[in-house]
Amino acid sequence: MIPVCAVGDLPDGEAVRVEAEVPIAVFNVEGAFYAIDDTCTHQDASLADGWLEGRTVECPLHASCFDLRTGEPAGPPAKKPVRTHKVVVEDGQVYVCVSAAVA
Numbered sequence: 001m002i003p004v005c006a007v008g009d010l011p012d013g014e015a016v017r018v019e020a021e022v023p024i025a026v027f028n029v030e031g032a033f034y035a036i037d038d039t040c041t042h043q044d045a046s047l048a049d050g051w052l053e054g055r056t057v058e059c060p061l062h063a064s065c066f067d068l069r070t071g072e073p074a075g076p077p078a079k080k081p082v083r084t085h086k087v088v089v090e091d092g093q094v095y096v097c098v099s100a101a102v103a
Helices: none
Strands: 003-006 015-018 022-028 032-037 051-053 056-058 065-067 085-089 093-097
Touching: 003 015, 015 065, 022 093
Parallel strands: none
Antiparallel strands: 003 093, 015 022, 022 032, 032 085, 051 056, 056 065, 085 093
């Protein structure tokens, strides 16, 4: 597990980028935490820098939207999903369990 932050350090509606083998974006949506690969599959933009609306993040570069629960894009220009990761909250700390690489 990769430590991210204390629960209180990531306010509702915000995201943080976590440096890992592949950078990961962690989002707080009304107290629920979601983690996806941070790089948009359309072009190399940080999704942690995107706009969050509900459980969808919009890429800041070309407006591709991704579902935080599934990683699926909502439409063009992105066609490939981003990888999702399990988030664990334990003793007031947020952790990410990195998923296996997509083949």
